[in-house]
Amino acid sequence: MFQIIRKEINCIYKRDPSARNSLEIIFCYPGFQAVLMFRLNHKLWNRGFKLLSRLLSNIARIFTGVEIHPAAEIGCNLFIDHGTGVVIGETAIIGNDCTLYHGVTLGGTSWEKGKRHPTLGNNVVVGAGAKILGPIAIESGARIGSNAVVVKNVPENSTVVGIPARVVASETESKKAKDNLSANISIDQNIEKFEAYGQSKAIQDPLDEKLEVLLMRLKKAEEEIANLRKSKD
Numbered sequence: 001m002f003q004i005i006r007k008e009i010n011c012i013y014k015r016d017p018s019a020r021n022s023l024e025i026i027f028c029y030p031g032f033q034a035v036l037m038f039r040l041n042h043k044l045w046n047r048g049f050k051l052l053s054r055l056l057s058n059i060a061r062i063f064t065g066v067e068i069h070p071a072a073e074i075g076c077n078l079f080i081d082h083g084t085g086v087v088i089g090e091t092a093i094i095g096n097d098c099t100l101y102h103g104v105t106l107g108g109t110s111w112e113k114g115k116r117h118p119t120l121g122n123n124v125v126v127g128a129g130a131k132i133l134g135p136i137a138i139e140s141g142a143r144i145g146s147n148a149v150v151v152k153n154v155p156e157n158s159t160v161v162g163i164p165a166r167v168v169a170s171e172t173e174s175k176k177a178k179d180n181l182s183a184n185i186s187i188d189q190n191i192e193k194f195e196a197y198g199q200s201k202a203i204q205d206p207l208d209e210k211l212e213v214l215l216m217r218l219k220k221a222e223e224e225i226a227n228l229r230k231s232k233d
Helices: 002-015 022-028 030-046 050-064 171-179 187-192 206-232
Strands: 105-107 131-133 159-161 166-169
Touching: 002 022, 002 030, 022 030, 030 050
Parallel strands: 105 131
Antiparallel strands: 159 166
């Protein structure tokens, strides 16, 4: 247990530049406290103490602002930054080395029993305010942009943004960028570099790109019409 705590403290050091010492993390990081309480509650849940585990998880929610159902499955080194407003549902599964920011919801879209919450692979970053809904899969290395609403599967090493969320960068595009230095996607910003809020500044929403193309074509058409009028005169 102490080894797990030590690893999770170390992972916070790596991902939060404001962390100064272990005592500060233990006493002042509600996300760390919530995950620690979840570890205990999850063990109680699995041993049949379901009411007690739900009671303790509710107490943890009051003090930390993070609501994690004790039946959820969470891997090693989960970092919940800031913490307030994070909700993790009963059948949610989270892999290793994931990062969730404040206001994130791993929610369900059905009232039926069974798997109804998302599954996150390893090294997934979910930006502030993002909602991941339903029994969908967020593959390893994915980045979910701030305030995105994700209702479909997200491929490995992809970045999604918007409502509903759309893929704006993928592993395939990054491989192309390695072969073409003039590509628009930055390798360091998209995959290899940790993005605090799950979205690279170098990445543009595909709808915005299409609007820009339409505006350019409209401007060109207006210029051609103006030239035709001049030629007639």
